[in-house]
Amino acid sequence: MVLDSKVPSGPISEKWTKHKFDLKLVNPANKRKFEVIVVGTGLAGASAAASLSELGYRVKSFCIQDSPRRAHSIAAQGGINAAKNYQNDGDSVYRLFYDTVKGGDYRSREANVHRLAEVSVNIIDQCVAQGVPFAREYGGLLDNRSFGGAQVSRTFYARGQTGQQLLLGAYSALMKEVKRGGVELYPRREMLDLVVANGQARGIVVRNLVTGEIESHAAHAVLLATGGYGNVFFLSTNAKACNVTAAWRAAKRGAFFANPCYTQIHPTCIPVHGDYQSKLTLMSESLRNDGRIWVPKKEGDNRKPSEIPEQDRDYYLERRYPSFGNLVPRDVASRNAKDMCDTGHGVGSTGQAVYLDFRDAIDRLGESAIRSRYGNLFQMYEKIVDENPYKSPMMIYPAVHYTMGGLWVDYNLMSNLPGLHVLGEANFSDHGANRLGASALMQGLADGYFVIPYTLGHYLATHKVEDISTDAPEFKEVEKQAANRIEKLLNINGKRAVNEIHRDLGLLMWDKCGMARNESGLKDALKKIPEVREEFWNNVNVVGSPGSFNQNLERAGRVADFLEFGELLVHDALERAESCGGHFREESQTEDGEAKRDDENFCYVAAWEIDQDGGNPILHKEPLEFEEVSLTQRSYK
Amino acid sequence: MSKKINLTLKVWRQPDNRTSGRFEVYPAQDIDTDMSFLEMLDVVNDELEKEGKDPIAFDHDCREGICGMCGCVINGQAHGPDAATTVCQLHMRRFQDGMTLVIEPWRAKAFPIIKDLAVDRSAFDRVISAGGYISVRTGAAPDAHAVPVPKDSADQAMDAAACIGCGACVAACPNASAMLFVSAKVSQLALLPQGQPERDQRVVSMVSQMDSEGFGNCSNHYECEASCPKEISIKNIARMNRELTRAGVRS
Ligand SMILES: Cc1cc2nc3c(=O)[nH]c(=O)nc-3n(C[C@H](O)[C@H](O)[C@H](O)COP(=O)(O)OP(=O)(O)OC[C@H]3O[C@@H](n4cnc5c(N)ncnc54)[C@H](O)[C@@H]3O)c2cc1C
Numbered sequence: 001m002v003l004d005s006k007v008p009s010g011p012i013s014e015k016w017t018k019h020k021f022d023l024k025l026v027n028p029a030n031k032r033k034f035e036v037i038v039v040g041t042g043l044a045g046a047s048a049a050a051s052l053s054e055l056g057y058r059v060k061s062f063c064i065q066d067s068p069r070r071a072h073s074i075a076a077q078g079g080i081n082a083a084k085n086y087q088n089d090g091d092s093v094y095r096l097f098y099d100t101v102k103g104g105d106y107r108s109r110e111a112n113v114h115r116l117a118e119v120s121v122n123i124i125d126q127c128v129a130q131g132v133p134f135a136r137e138y139g140g141l142l143d144n145r146s147f148g149g150a151q152v153s154r155t156f157y158a159r160g161q162t163g164q165q166l167l168l169g170a171y172s173a174l175m176k177e178v179k180r181g182g183v184e185l186y187p188r189r190e191m192l193d194l195v196v197a198n199g200q201a202r203g204i205v206v207r208n209l210v211t212g213e214i215e216s217h218a219a220h221a222v223l224l225a226t227g228g229y230g231n232v233f234f235l236s237t238n239a240k241a242c243n244v245t246a247a248w249r250a251a252k253r254g255a256f257f258a259n260p261c262y263t264q265i266h267p268t269c270i271p272v273h274g275d276y277q278s279k280l281t282l283m284s285e286s287l288r289n290d291g292r293i294w295v296p297k298k299e300g301d302n303r304k305p306s307e308i309p310e311q312d313r314d315y316y317l318e319r320r321y322p323s324f325g326n327l328v329p330r331d332v333a334s335r336n337a338k339d340m341c342d343t344g345h346g347v348g349s350t351g352q353a354v355y356l357d358f359r360d361a362i363d364r365l366g367e368s369a370i371r372s373r374y375g376n377l378f379q380m381y382e383k384i385v386d387e388n389p390y391k392s393p394m395m396i397y398p399a400v401h402y403t404m405g406g407l408w409v410d411y412n413l414m415s416n417l418p419g420l421h422v423l424g425e426a427n428f429s430d431h432g433a434n435r436l437g438a439s440a441l442m443q444g445l446a447d448g449y450f451v452i453p454y455t456l457g458h459y460l461a462t463h464k465v466e467d468i469s470t471d472a473p474e475f476k477e478v479e480k481q482a483a484n485r486i487e488k489l490l491n492i493n494g495k496r497a498v499n500e501i502h503r504d505l506g507l508l509m510w511d512k513c514g515m516a517r518n519e520s521g522l523k524d525a526l527k528k529i530p531e532v533r534e535e536f537w538n539n540v541n542v543v544g545s546p547g548s549f550n551q552n553l554e555r556a557g558r559v560a561d562f563l564e565f566g567e568l569l570v571h572d573a574l575e576r577a578e579s580c581g582g583h584f585r586e587e588s589q590t591e592d593g594e595a596k597r598d599d600e601n602f603c604y605v606a607a608w609e610i611d612q613d614g615g616n617p618i619l620h621k622e623p624l625e626f627e628e629v630s631l632t633q634r635s636y637k
Numbered sequence: 638m639s640k641k642i643n644l645t646l647k648v649w650r651q652p653d654n655r656t657s658g659r660f661e662v663y664p665a666q667d668i669d670t671d672m673s674f675l676e677m678l679d680v681v682n683d684e685l686e687k688e689g690k691d692p693i694a695f696d697h698d699c700r701e702g703i704c705g706m707c708g709c710v711i712n713g714q715a716h717g718p719d720a721a722t723t724v725c726q727l728h729m730r731r732f733q734d735g736m737t738l739v740i741e742p743w744r745a746k747a748f749p750i751i752k753d754l755a756v757d758r759s760a761f762d763r764v765i766s767a768g769g770y771i772s773v774r775t776g777a778a779p780d781a782h783a784v785p786v787p788k789d790s791a792d793q794a795m796d797a798a799a800c801i802g803c804g805a806c807v808a809a810c811p812n813a814s815a816m817l818f819v820s821a822k823v824s825q826l827a828l829l830p831q832g833q834p835e836r837d838q839r840v841v842s843m844v845s846q847m848d849s850e851g852f853g854n855c856s857n858h859y860e861c862e863a864s865c866p867k868e869i870s871i872k873n874i875a876r877m878n879r880e881l882t883r884a885g886v887r888s
């Protein structure tokens with residue numbers, strides 16, 4: 001099958017404008033006749049649902065949490081990029097486009113990235129008009145900060161709570177439409193499957209998480225904005241309910257899953273400190289501006305950090321990358337930390353941590369200057385670790401943070417399954433093999449506010465989408481399958497807790513398919529994942545009844561899907577024998593141990609087709625063509 | 638340094654909204670003091686699940702104190718003993734070996750219990766939907782710098798906007814009043830130039846929705862402020878009262 005990306009022709013800076021004109025429109029009176037399902041209320045889903053309702057579509061909005069305002073987007077800290085050039089420091093749409101393509105290690109689609117950079121400026125306008133309280137300067141204008149991978153200051157922020165404020169803005173737009181009657185809210189609903197009729201995505205089957213009822217919802221189009229799959233590793237910085245279920249179910253119904261092996265490992269997180277640990281906490285990347293990263297030179301040196309003199313410390317990033325030092329990109333910093341720990345230089349009770357030390361910065365600038373820059377982060381660290389980072393260095397370790405892979409979509413954000421559109425972290429489209437900081441929030445809102453309102457109309461105007469009711473056999477069949485699966489989960493009656501098996505999977509994924517990957521490890525994982533899955537289906541205990549509020553059952557369903565999806569992720573990692581961005585194959589490195597791309601053989605999007613059981617993956621390649629940016633090897637020496 | 642402690646939990650168990658509830662006692666053994674409070678509940682639940690018993694239901698998601706999903710009352714205090722801390726950020730080193738912890742859901746007429754510690758806070762969504770927004774269509778916004786906002790107003794608006802909507806203020810209030818929650822949103826939007834056109838109508842309709850949801854009155858106990866994990870100030874309540882008066886005078 002040929003994957004048609006539908007990228008419009010013409011010069012890159014005119015593609016989107018031209019495309020918007022070429023798209024067919026639905027006349028205002030007809031929009032009311034169309035129903036649209038939006039699954040997810042994060043930045044992508046909430047902005048899409050609100051904007052489509054404003055246009056006149058009848059929207060149904062679904063989320064797992066008790067309120068749309070609690071989607072995982074709420075947790076984003078640092079900021080959102082936009083090419084406003086308010087700082088007069090040389091930023092432009094083209095520069096943001098260029099930085100993003102390069103940051104993604106040349107594995108994203110140029111045209112999508114350019115459009116993202118173009119609409120970034122409208123996002124900030126929209127959010128300000130909604131009352132998002134961005135940080136401001138004394139003159140009353142917006143303030144900016146700098147983020148990794150860029151030499152300009154283009155990041156807008158609201159203290160350390162940018163995601164929260166942007167999401168509350170999108171949520172308020174959504175609630176305005178609820179009041180107007182354009183959006184119907186369905187919180188505490190989990191999508192269990194996608195319903196396809198006549199080759200088109202026509203609805204979803206959900207479980208009402210309060211009553212346990214299985215419900216069907218039909219529509220003329222389905223939008224998934226269900227976030228990323230980082231929790232396949234069990235431990236990640238993602239919220240606990242983040243899952244792959246919606247995307248995976250869609251994949252089993254025929255939507256292709258693209259680049260699942262592209263996962264981002266963030267270098268500065270609070271390390272794992274016990275078997276009971278339920279999630280990991282991010283410490284903002286900004287700390288690397290003033291903190292120095294080091295480990296003891298001697299293996300297994302367990303003296304207190306304060307007792308380790310200068311000559312016994314190895315500031316390994318400064319040593320290996322003299323020009324970027326502690327500010328190397330995320331993937332490079334993460335791999336080096338792992339390397340240090342693997343060779344016995346790790347610190348802390350588990351040996352799986354490195355120091356991030358502010359001693360020199362405090363000596364130079366004084367404690368109060370450091371407090372004013374990072375006070376809230378230091379406080380959060382102290383709350384979790386119970387150590388004062390002003391007195392002794394922080395201990396940090398990389399953790400899974402974001403997933404660049406996702407369902408394959410064309411330029412219109414539609415998957416290969418007609419009618420199924422995918423937005424936000426759930427699609428694969430804009431970040432290639434590595435996402436730059438402050439670009440996920442931008443992408444979610446770009447997709448929801450400024451792309452889908454145009455492209456969805458085109459789909460509806462150019463396809464014949466017959467009316468369908470939830471009594472149709474297609475819905476009944478999927479409902480039956482969903483109910484059977486729940487029944488099956490509740491009847492395993494084994495001896496282990498769901499969390500325990502999820503943790504087993506996570507450890508295996510992290511070990512074999514985490515920061516560094518190699519052929520034999522990946523092959524080993526492909527042997528072991530089915531064993532963990534077997535163990536789950538034979539020996540887990542899921543208690544309670546189907547017809548009630550049952551969190552044990554919710555978790556079990558999500559873990560069951562991770563156990564299938566994890567295998568595809570590893571499969572993709574094995575197939576991609578090059579290193580690029582967050583995907584590091586040990587076999588493919590430069591002489592100094594850096595990631596080495598193989599543009600000749602791997603300059604494509606890997607879109608996987610799977611069968612109804614989630615197995616037998618077939619690879620479809622979308623070749624990536626670079627007309628604007630020339631491909632180079634990254635170097636940070 | 639972390640150590641192990643043993644605790645006794647007295648937890649409110651209630652299967653659903655139609656059935657009455659009661660306290661059940663569970664031992665929490667060998668609890669590492671580095672655990673968060675919710676991780677402690679995870680450990681207890683894993684054991685219950687393995688024995689085929691129904692685990693304790695509690696809402697949670699981000700576990701970073703920002704989504705507002707978690708919340709319960711521990712020994713009479715909403716979100717437990719630490720100031721400015723949600724239960725997901727509360728750590729077990731805060732408790733001593735041998736203690737008994739009484740764990741209950743938010744209790745308020747407007748927050749019906751769903752199961753055990755999980756409650757229905759959809760009343761908050763309905764209050765926001767009554768007017769907690771600025772009516773601007775996507776695409777209709779002027780340039781972000783068209784209207785400068787004094788830094789001080791922006792900062793105060795941000796202080797109010799930090800609310801996570803967890804409901805602790807309602808749970809802590811003897812009258813189960815939602816004034817802190819509602820006033821935080823009213824204040825944020827009243828402080829910004831963008832919020833002016835709908836200012837009067839907004840406060841009137843949000844307060845009227847709040848009243849119809851069954852939240853109680855504010856009689857100045859200040860428990861809401863004390864329990865708020867985001868330190869939302871009761872000054873917002875005073876501001877909301879002024880906003881109401883203003884709207885009344887003008888209409
Ligand atoms: C700690 C942290 C900090 C971050 N900081 C930044 C930052 O500073 N800048 C930046 O740009 N990015 C940041 N990111 C990344 C960014 O926050 C996310 O990529 C982005 O918010 C994802 O938005 P989304 O709308 O795609 O999905 P989400 O916000 O994850 O929303 C997913 C939605 O889908 C719903 N859902 C999921 N599955 C189902 C299902 N089966 N049925 C029904 N509903 C379902 C959920 O309920 C939710 O409403 C950060 C991420 C983390 C973890």
Ligand code: FES
Pocket residue numbers: 696697698699700701702703704705706707708723724725726
């Ligand atoms: S779980 Fe999100 S605030 Fe506690």
